[in-house]
Amino acid sequence: MSAYQTSVAAAHGPLSSGPERSTLLWFARHEFRLIWRDFVSLMTGGKPQRTAIVATIIVTFIAGMHWFAGVLIAPAVADGLGKTIPVLLATSGALVMLFSLMFSQAIESVTRAYYARSDLDLILSSPAPSHRLFQVRTLVLCAQTVSLSMLISSPVINVLAFLDGAHWLAAYGVLVALGVLATCLAIGLTLLLFRWVGTQRTRLFAQIMAAVVGAGFVIALQVIGILLGQGYSRFSLFVSDDTVAAMPDISSMVWLPASAVMGQIGTLFWLLGVSSLLLALVASASSRRFADDALAASSHGEVAVASTLFKGFKPSRTVRSGLRRKEWALLKRDPWLMSQTLQQILYLLPPAVLLWMNYGESSGAFYVIVPVVVMAAGQLAGGLAWITISGEDAHELIDTAPVASGTILRAKVEAVFVVIGVILAPFVFAIGVFSIRAAIALALGGAMASASAVMIQLWFRSQANRSLFRRRQVSSRAATICEALVSILWAAAAGVGLLFAPFAIAPIVLILIVLGIALLIRPQREA
Amino acid sequence: MSESKALVIRNLEKSFDRPAVRGLDLTIEGGEFYALLGPNGAGKTTTLRMVAGLLKPDNGSISVFGHDVIADPIAAKRMVAWVSDEPMIYDKLTPMEYLEFVSGLWSVPSDIAERRALELVSWLGLEAHAGERCSGFSKGMRQKVALAGALVHEPKLIILDEPLTGLDAGSARQVKDVLLSKVRQGTTIIMTTHILEVAERMAERIGVIAQGRLIAQGSLDELRRNAGKQDSTLEEVFLNLVETDDADMEFAA
Numbered sequence: 001m002s003a004y005q006t007s008v009a010a011a012h013g014p015l016s017s018g019p020e021r022s023t024l025l026w027f028a029r030h031e032f033r034l035i036w037r038d039f040v041s042l043m044t045g046g047k048p049q050r051t052a053i054v055a056t057i058i059v060t061f062i063a064g065m066h067w068f069a070g071v072l073i074a075p076a077v078a079d080g081l082g083k084t085i086p087v088l089l090a091t092s093g094a095l096v097m098l099f100s101l102m103f104s105q106a107i108e109s110v111t112r113a114y115y116a117r118s119d120l121d122l123i124l125s126s127p128a129p130s131h132r133l134f135q136v137r138t139l140v141l142c143a144q145t146v147s148l149s150m151l152i153s154s155p156v157i158n159v160l161a162f163l164d165g166a167h168w169l170a171a172y173g174v175l176v177a178l179g180v181l182a183t184c185l186a187i188g189l190t191l192l193l194f195r196w197v198g199t200q201r202t203r204l205f206a207q208i209m210a211a212v213v214g215a216g217f218v219i220a221l222q223v224i225g226i227l228l229g230q231g232y233s234r235f236s237l238f239v240s241d242d243t244v245a246a247m248p249d250i251s252s253m254v255w256l257p258a259s260a261v262m263g264q265i266g267t268l269f270w271l272l273g274v275s276s277l278l279l280a281l282v283a284s285a286s287s288r289r290f291a292d293d294a295l296a297a298s299s300h301g302e303v304a305v306a307s308t309l310f311k312g313f314k315p316s317r318t319v320r321s322g323l324r325r326k327e328w329a330l331l332k333r334d335p336w337l338m339s340q341t342l343q344q345i346l347y348l349l350p351p352a353v354l355l356w357m358n359y360g361e362s363s364g365a366f367y368v369i370v371p372v373v374v375m376a377a378g379q380l381a382g383g384l385a386w387i388t389i390s391g392e393d394a395h396e397l398i399d400t401a402p403v404a405s406g407t408i409l410r411a412k413v414e415a416v417f418v419v420i421g422v423i424l425a426p427f428v429f430a431i432g433v434f435s436i437r438a439a440i441a442l443a444l445g446g447a448m449a450s451a452s453a454v455m456i457q458l459w460f461r462s463q464a465n466r467s468l469f470r471r472r473q474v475s476s477r478a479a480t481i482c483e484a485l486v487s488i489l490w491a492a493a494a495g496v497g498l499l500f501a502p503f504a505i506a507p508i509v510l511i512l513i514v515l516g517i518a519l520l521i522r523p524q525r526e527a
Numbered sequence: 528m529s530e531s532k533a534l535v536i537r538n539l540e541k542s543f544d545r546p547a548v549r550g551l552d553l554t555i556e557g558g559e560f561y562a563l564l565g566p567n568g569a570g571k572t573t574t575l576r577m578v579a580g581l582l583k584p585d586n587g588s589i590s591v592f593g594h595d596v597i598a599d600p601i602a603a604k605r606m607v608a609w610v611s612d613e614p615m616i617y618d619k620l621t622p623m624e625y626l627e628f629v630s631g632l633w634s635v636p637s638d639i640a641e642r643r644a645l646e647l648v649s650w651l652g653l654e655a656h657a658g659e660r661c662s663g664f665s666k667g668m669r670q671k672v673a674l675a676g677a678l679v680h681e682p683k684l685i686i687l688d689e690p691l692t693g694l695d696a697g698s699a700r701q702v703k704d705v706l707l708s709k710v711r712q713g714t715t716i717i718m719t720t721h722i723l724e725v726a727e728r729m730a731e732r733i734g735v736i737a738q739g740r741l742i743a744q745g746s747l748d749e750l751r752r753n754a755g756k757q758d759s760t761l762e763e764v765f766l767n768l769v770e771t772d773d774a775d776m777e778f779a780a
Contacts, residue, residue: 322632394617395615403632404601
């Protein structure tokens, strides 16, 4: 035994003989170790000394969420929650929303499992049976999908169990069943996409689908609620009297999942049994194809090479115009990035419908529309600013160009503002037709929310690859929190400013405080 | 300061966790092909990144054709092109669009830029792919696009950090031919490389950096003479210099 092997054995025990022993367990241990380390790194930003602080924040947050859930739920359960149509409908609505979230996340995770190349080359080139790996990865995907929805819904479930009875804990079992079902559907969908659109386009299609499913369903509920005159809340559809009246009898199969949530153990076991059977079938059927599909995916890194007809260089204008044009071209040609960024626009759909429904009528709708659009503008500006400023793929080229850094940043900020302007303008004009005051509030609020978000992105800028856009929040949580806060506060300022302009001073003061804090805690740059 | 000198570095220092460049002095004449050699972590890339304006020195001065890189970075950058071993280009742009963008950054008039871009694309064998987006390009093709970007604004000083890493023999040959041709036209080139044969064949002068200091420089014959190894290859001379420096540093410590 070499000195290195001796030292490794001393530190970790004898080296495992690997896949021969028990492939499934061996892979599982490997996968969970990677996931755990990834999770810890994600939470602590790669700084282990932060573990205690992060753990304290998480515990405090969970406690806070339970308190908040208690405040919301306590009045509703004061007299106990019986198995009535309204309760079953509200429970089913929550399950449908959670399922859409899980399905969206599962699509994203399954795609990543096929295309993440970090260790697939090693494993697929080894003599270990790769279908075992995919079986383990399928289980891991299920666990990830379930854990997200559990995290979100656990305060409500726990509070219900505490206030109304332990039978509500059965909801965890239903979430497991739905999570497994969502993962199986996502795997099936990915395999179908492989066959239908080919390995080159599967990733793009799946990721866009994940984004649309995730946001789309909730937004669709809002839109339907607005169209039926049941209010702006995404939950209004599930609690309206008209919907309750239209629902089937309490004995209907439709209520099976909701009944299981409310503690009908037989139904719960039936749901778990069906989902486990489906999981076994999907894992068994898909794992054999995994190696072939993953290899096919690896041989196609990108969508087929796109060509652009050369029309000659455009006459030189300014450096800034060239930079702006470049930013717009890159954004326009990256459908995945565009779908991720412009996802925010989907959230503008409900206010647009509300605006359309109230067109020419009372001005009450403005108090809802203006803040929502202002907040969306801020969030959209933050995302676009990250892409153009931090996600510069050729930063060395830009840094070595004979152009002042201020000019470059100015051009990038202009590129962001033009996009925001194009998106906001129709709303401003539509509202301005019958309320100039509301249009001004929207234009000012949108501009200020965008400017604040861009400013925060400038202060917290770092070098990153555009493909890391989805994980940008992790690289700077402070920037993400500040950005979200100023967007919300500008939305509040625009909303209350519409009611009585001097009231807007309070949120504006808070915005200045948040911006001041962001300025103080921004990372220091090399002089 | 004479403008015939392409690069003058005096007492350059840069530290990260530990000193990377320590009191480096270096002068390169205009129109020279200079190869900078050194073991991994010797400070080659750090030095060149400071010259290109990608890093700020802790101490010392850098002058490019008489322009102080720290006091007047824009004027210095106008003269310089930087090409790294990992070509940074835009996947979603075509080579021609990339060259158009680079020309804009260096304020090259569009008609001149277009003519040069077409020449470069042809010269580097990229005509067939000039209208395709770079996302599907091989390492060699990406490196050629980056090199075309470096040449399209006709810099007086080209800095290349390991430009031949990962290139196949044909692509490496094309890149070398282009570089030699530019030197013949009067362009100054500074290149780091681990391929000693390339330095031996292409460079007029070779500098050896170890532990952040320039430990030897001169033509290959001068290096051989100083090392007392008249019939040796550059590899033998280089290893001898680096090992001697290591021993000296250990002795000094």
